[in-house]
Amino acid sequence: MRCRTRYRDCKGAPPIEAIPRRRAGITPAREEAEQAFLDAAERLLVSVGYAGITTRKVAEEAGLNHGLVHYYFGSMQELLLQVLERFTDRLVERQREMYAAPGPFIEKWRTAMRYLDEDEDSGYAKIWYELQAMGWNDPEIRKRVARITRVWYDVIDEALTKAMDEYGLDRSTFSSEAIVTLVGTFNMGIHLQRLSGVNWGHRELLRAIDGWLVQLEAAKAQRESAKKPA
């Protein structure tokens, strides 16, 4: 059943043609333009949130024609999904890189805590939590968010398990699984609170943890120096 209106059958009709899908040969210009859209969408996530993103706004922000959104991505939903995709890929890569690096655990921890501040200032956190909030009402996005959270956990789990052994921490009361969950959730909570403008106690908590790790490092060094000479 063809469209009776000038352009299309406006309700319930199947799409006349398939969405133009990603082909192998994309010109550099097109690639650049698509990235510009994704960048623009990220900036809008920071400045107005996911609910305020429209095809026109994202095109204006990217300095491109709004018709291109549908030509490139087929729909607004697909554009946002690709934002999520690109963002989470970067997130996981950074996380892996950080914990895979050599050095004592406390170094890695401090790097992670530095990210806590950096991500807030750069808008990285806002993007990530906006995407998550989108997922609360969109199964496809939620699924992806859950997958990334899981990967994130696995990476921390590995690092923490190793660290607990090194520090000789008892795992009978607090398993590494429990600690990982605690770290993962408190990290999210801190970001969440900061998005609401709450900063109370954060510095205090981070300093306490850092102090505790310093103690653990010292104890570890002592154990090792006591063992070697003997």
Add this chain to the structure above:
Amino acid sequence: MRCRTRYRDCKGAPPIEAIPRRRAGITPAREEAEQAFLDAAERLLVSVGYAGITTRKVAEEAGLNHGLVHYYFGSMQELLLQVLERFTDRLVERQREMYAAPGPFIEKWRTAMRYLDEDEDSGYAKIWYELQAMGWNDPEIRKRVARITRVWYDVIDEALTKAMDEYGLDRSTFSSEAIVTLVGTFNMGIHLQRLSGVNWGHRELLRAIDGWLVQLEAAKAQRESAKKPA
């Protein structure tokens, strides 16, 4: 400058008349209808999120005429603010009640952890985090959210400070402020993850904390029984 269109000057004109404000004498029927709108808005927060709420949907959900939204509340924004107001009042009241109740700390903790599950099932958590997400892009709502978070912290702080003294916990490394922040943030993080469908490690963490509290309670009981006979 009066409206040239049939109804109003549609851009930039000041409101012709003040928004009908809350008067002293509201009939019970009106009160009931307003509550029905607030209830409906909460249900929509659960089912579609804040971005999906419109005057027409909220009216349909409440089984009332959509014109009433503006007659009662003046604007969609005001309706949502009143949802926030009512919701946070209830939240704080429950929190205060819980920690003010008599009984050992571990009891209160367990009640709080029970809420963690209950709130998820009842949609309470979804409402609260949708409202928070709204606040990320709305200063007025963010301010209110921050205030409530602060009150929430104060209540926990009082209970935790007392508990740490009772349990004889050292406060030199982890101050009560740090612990409160840890508890507050990990609680938020757990909710956040569950909204994304992530449950990994939660049970493990909660069980670990509970086990630890049991130990602390036992040690406290021992101390007291050792003191009394002497």
Add this chain to the structure above:
DNA sequence: GGACGCCTTGGTCAATTGACTAAATACCAC
């Protein structure tokens, strides 16, 4: 240098939205 196909521009369209209102109705004191 002409044909061909991809890209881009600058629109249009139906649907939906918040805001708003006039007219009808319900309710109340007298």
Add this chain to the structure above:
DNA sequence: GTGGTATTTAGTCAATTGACCAAGGCGTCC
């Protein structure tokens, strides 16, 4: 029951939105 006020209904309106398209531009290969 009558007059007046408050509430309710059933709309209207401008603006905005996602989706979509036609026509012309542009690069490339023959």
